[in-house]
Amino acid sequence: MAAFKETKLPPDAPAAQKALGWVDDRFPLSKLWNDQWGKYYAPKNFNFWYIFGSLAMLVLVLQIVTGIFLTMHYKPDAALAFNSVEYIMREVPWGWLVRYMHSTGASAFFIIVYLHMTRGLLYGSYRKPRELIWLFGFAIFLCLMAEAFFGYLLPWGQMSYWGAQVIVNLFGAIPLIGPDLSLWIRGDYVVSDATLNRFFAFHVIAIPLVLLGLVAAHLIALHEVGSSNPDGIEVKETLGADGHPLDSIPSHPYYTVHDLFGVSIFLVLFSAVVFFAPEMGGYFLEYNNFLPSDSLKTPTHIAPTWYFTPFYSVLRATTAEFMYVCMAAVAAYVVFIWLKSRLSITVKSIIAVIALLAIIGMLPQILDAKFWGVVFFGSSVVILAFLPWLDHSPVKSIRYRPDWHKLVYAVFGLSFLTLGYLGTQEPTATKTLISQVCTLIYFSFFLLMPWWSAMGKFKTVPSRVTFHPH
Numbered sequence: 001m002a003a004f005k006e007t008k009l010p011p012d013a014p015a016a017q018k019a020l021g022w023v024d025d026r027f028p029l030s031k032l033w034n035d036q037w038g039k040y041y042a043p044k045n046f047n048f049w050y051i052f053g054s055l056a057m058l059v060l061v062l063q064i065v066t067g068i069f070l071t072m073h074y075k076p077d078a079a080l081a082f083n084s085v086e087y088i089m090r091e092v093p094w095g096w097l098v099r100y101m102h103s104t105g106a107s108a109f110f111i112i113v114y115l116h117m118t119r120g121l122l123y124g125s126y127r128k129p130r131e132l133i134w135l136f137g138f139a140i141f142l143c144l145m146a147e148a149f150f151g152y153l154l155p156w157g158q159m160s161y162w163g164a165q166v167i168v169n170l171f172g173a174i175p176l177i178g179p180d181l182s183l184w185i186r187g188d189y190v191v192s193d194a195t196l197n198r199f200f201a202f203h204v205i206a207i208p209l210v211l212l213g214l215v216a217a218h219l220i221a222l223h224e225v226g227s228s229n230p231d232g233i234e235v236k237e238t239l240g241a242d243g244h245p246l247d248s249i250p251s252h253p254y255y256t257v258h259d260l261f262g263v264s265i266f267l268v269l270f271s272a273v274v275f276f277a278p279e280m281g282g283y284f285l286e287y288n289n290f291l292p293s294d295s296l297k298t299p300t301h302i303a304p305t306w307y308f309t310p311f312y313s314v315l316r317a318t319t320a321e322f323m324y325v326c327m328a329a330v331a332a333y334v335v336f337i338w339l340k341s342r343l344s345i346t347v348k349s350i351i352a353v354i355a356l357l358a359i360i361g362m363l364p365q366i367l368d369a370k371f372w373g374v375v376f377f378g379s380s381v382v383i384l385a386f387l388p389w390l391d392h393s394p395v396k397s398i399r400y401r402p403d404w405h406k407l408v409y410a411v412f413g414l415s416f417l418t419l420g421y422l423g424t425q426e427p428t429a430t431k432t433l434i435s436q437v438c439t440l441i442y443f444s445f446f447l448l449m450p451w452w453s454a455m456g457k458f459k460t461v462p463s464r465v466t467f468h469p470h
């Protein structure tokens with residue numbers, strides 16, 4: 001073991017410097033700060049899209065802190081839960097503020113994370129060598145969805161109760177193990193006190209712990225390979241005399257100030273919602289949830305909160321008739337792969353066999369549309385994880401892609417938003433048809449990406465980033 005070496009400071013050094021030196025000799029505090037932020041060199045051409053990572057961290061802290069205060073007064077008991085939330089709103093000093101910050105924070109979190117992921121899509125941030133950053137991000141996204149789902153049951157209102165009932169019942173569509181699986185998740189034959197207790201445990205401790213670990217892994221991976229930028233250029237390839245990338249600046253003080261400005265704008269918008277529109281027209285807090293849960297009164301319209309609705313729409317679009325379109329689409333995709341892909345004959349054959357089995361499985365006599373709805377619902381989320389391997393474009397950023405690629409992104413974005421909107425509405429024949437078209441566009445965007453992303457005339461990527469000082 002190396003001998004302990006104490007940092008020698010002049011006797012008249014400031015007390016704070018001496019204290020820091022004492023800590024640094026025993027724990028790498030300054031090193032951690034410098035590696036992760038203080039001397040972390042980031043490209044100098046970040047635009048507003050690069051603010052959402054910091055904002056996501058801010059909202060994470062906000063949710064944990066407000067959550068701790070809510071837990072001090074909330075009762076995870078089916079007989080007491082609804083009234084304990086009303087007590088927080090009416091009796092606990094500032095309880096209404098803490099609760100509205102937490103409920104608005106949940107929606108804000110998803111808005112920020114969706115924008116953060118959009119940035120990834122536009123600038124190809126997930127491309128080599130940042131695949132793991134994306135995968136950690138994807139795992140964070142899954143955890144966030146679980147966290148929001150478990151948390152939504154806690155107020156024990158009508159929508160909490162029936163939303164959980166519908167989603168847990170989805171697992172029942174899985175052949176053989178489905179019914180037992182839903183029973184196991186609920187801990188009872190219907191959503192009940194046992195369900196509330198376990199969802200509480202997951203919401204307040206299990207998922208937040210995993211989430212914090214994943215955010216740490218996300219940032220360690222980011223700081224290992226370095227940040228990308230709107231040009232998609234690897235700044236580490238052009239080093240200056242000091243050994244740092246020429247087009248980079250230390251995060252502190254430059255991005256500290258940049259991020260504080262973004263945080264200020266966010267807090268203004270966030271406060272406007274918390275103080276003036278916490279329900280946001282029923283999108284952030286649904287009106288039905290101000291009624292205590294009643295297991296004997298099913299609401300006529302059950303829909304999840306807005307951030308789940310794009311995926312929920314995919315589930316609802318999967319009707320028995322739509323299965324025939326899916327069978328044709330799977331067959332067409334296999335033919336396309338055989339004709340266009342450079343995969344080996346063995347891999348192509350395996351894909352063909354899997355596709356054939358899937359088509360047989362889609363026959364109404366074998367597996368019903370409800371099962372496939374759950375499969376497509378899950379796949380519409382999981383497919384995001386594969387982006388780093390689906391995108392074959394020779395450039396990372398949208399700036400240097402052919403102009404028609406922007407149209408592809410726009411159509412995809414519009415379909416995603418339409419699915420999201422339709423998921424909040426009661427289904428009609430026309431709305432179901434539109435959601436089916438959007439579902440096909442959604443999956444085609446990803447499944448055909450290996451081809452379309454490499455097609456067209458690409459612009460020349462400059463060797464240095466584009467930067468216009470203000």
Ligand code: HEM
Pocket residue numbers: 049050051052053054056057060113116117120125126130133134136137138139140141215218222226227228229
């Ligand atoms: C709690 C949620 C999250 C937090 C706190 C978080 C935090 C951050 C931070 C601070 C950065 C660096 C600053 C920036 O580029 O914006 C970053 C970068 C990144 N994040 Fe996240 N993130 C979260 C969720 C996600 C999700 C859900 C994804 C994607 C599925 C994702 C993908 C990425 C990628 C690819 C980068 C690298 C960007 C680049 O270098 O160009 N993150 N994240």
